[in-house]
Amino acid sequence: MKKFLILIMLLCGINAMAQENAASLPELQEWYSIKGGVSGIISYLPGFDSVGGGLNAITHRRRNSDPVFYNRFPFDTASQFQWKVNGAYAVVQIDFNNDGIHDYLDTKGRIYTGTKKGEKPNPEPVRVLSRGIVDKPFIHDFNNDSYPDVLLWNIGADFEIVFGNKELANIKRTIKRGPRSAFYFLGGYTNEEDKPRIILYDNEDYREGFYLYGIRTASKGDSVEIFLDELDKIEIQKLNKDEPQRYIPIISAIYQEKENSIPFVNISKKDEDNPNLSRRYGYLVQNDTFMPSRNNAPGSGPTGVLKGSVDGDSIPDVFDMGILKINGNNTIVYKCFSGHPLFTDSNGKMYFIFNTKCSGYGDIQYIGDVNGDGIGDIAFGCIGDYFSIYLGLDWRKVSVNEVAEYNSFKLHQNIPNPVQKDRKTLLPVSLKQGGNYVITLYSLQGSKIKDLFNGELSEGEHKIPLDLMGLSAGMYIVKMNNGSISRERAIMIGE
DSSP, X not given: OHHHHHHHHHHHHHHHSOOEEOTTSOBOEEEEEEEOEEEEEEXXXXXXXXXXXXXXXXXXXXXXXXXXXXXXXXXXXXXOOOSSTTOOSOEEEEOTTOXXXXXXXETTSEEEOOOOTTSOOOOSOSEEOOOOEEEXXXXXXXXXXXXXXXXXXXXXXXXXXXXOOSSGGGOEEEEEEOSXXXXXXXXXXXXXXXXXXXXXXXXOSSEEEEEEXXXXXXXXXXXXXXXXXXXEEEEEEOSSTTOOOOXXXXXXXXXXXXXXXXXXXXEEEEOSSOTTOEEEEEEEEETTEEEEOTTOOOBOOOSEEOSSOSSSSSSOOEEEEEEEEETTEEEEEEEEEOHHHHTTSTTOXXXXXXXXXXXXXXXXXXXXXXXSSSSOOEEEEETTTEEEEEEOOOGGXXXXXXXXXXXXXXXXXXXXXXXXXXXXXXXXXXXXSOEEEEEEEEOTTSOEEEEEEEEEEOSEEXXXXXXXXXXXXXXXXXXXXXXXXXEEEEEEEOO
């Protein structure tokens, strides 16, 4: 029920956003996509090892409820791994025992040991205890014992902290009732003094707002007690308990550029004169106090925060969900902002858009550099049965005059995917202008294999037949070039 209410709120917020013309924005390239997912939650696990040496992993749940781990090495969207049948797809990575090897906690409460490079991951859990939601884990040493812990907020009004330990089998947790009904957990961060802080949204009978809490712990025998201290709040008083909800917590966000830096909180609020419109207000949290950013003029802002950069610099970026006018049509898209400038200007500069096949809410995660071009990339999971990877882009290398050409054609996922035994497949492409196009097949290592197409194509939609006879099963890269702009897409050939 809670997820349904959040989704309704989010969609209301989207419909209220101002429309913008996207013609001047480069569109991120979809590099890989697959249907069959049933959840919008994705986890990114950097350093996930596998036999032969692993790079990282991306988890996403499929129809059979098992987690799928993609990208275990560069370019890999085919390899899969799971710990348990009906396993949890949402996973937090944390070195619970400080042995230098990542451990893993899934949303079903199972703790798995990490593995040394080149060893097969351990399929059996060493501890089962948690019941928290791990899509917003807050990692911190809450009890100051030098072992990292993780705070997980539950569906109800309580939360838990899972405490690290030298022996994984002895890891314990403490469940704590929240200070309010806590309809929404915005997230956690560390303040300037390395103290843990959390921000909650609550909507009670006569008040509504966002509340800042400090977390303290104390040992009590073999257990740990948790204490919450209210430090500050952004609150609306209500004259009538039946007054409608004013804030939209699901499209509010915390941004902290690095640990112990001053965080920025972006809060979405319905307009007082027109409740069908939402406006964004920015606050810095300094000395445990909410402080309006500049003149706090309402403007655009993030609804979500990435854990890394997808625009070619070293600063984590943010994204927003809204309605843009593309080719004369109102389209739901995600807008990417460069991280740092957004929080010195309430109308921060958008740098990219990416248009998904998802009409509902989706989860976006930074996933490192998938294709080896030196720029971080994005994974997108949609509640509506869709998973995709988008390549990051250095916006400094795309001038205003180049944007139209950059967006002039798209490669879509080949049909079927993966390619079957007959080695025949169709490559759908969308062209805004006709011309000569070349489609070339490459190995994952970048070696050219052969040209698959070279000829004239008219403006519009095409499904180009590709003949892959003689090729062994595995991952390949297809690149399309019009003489000045090149697009690429990963394809898979099955056994």
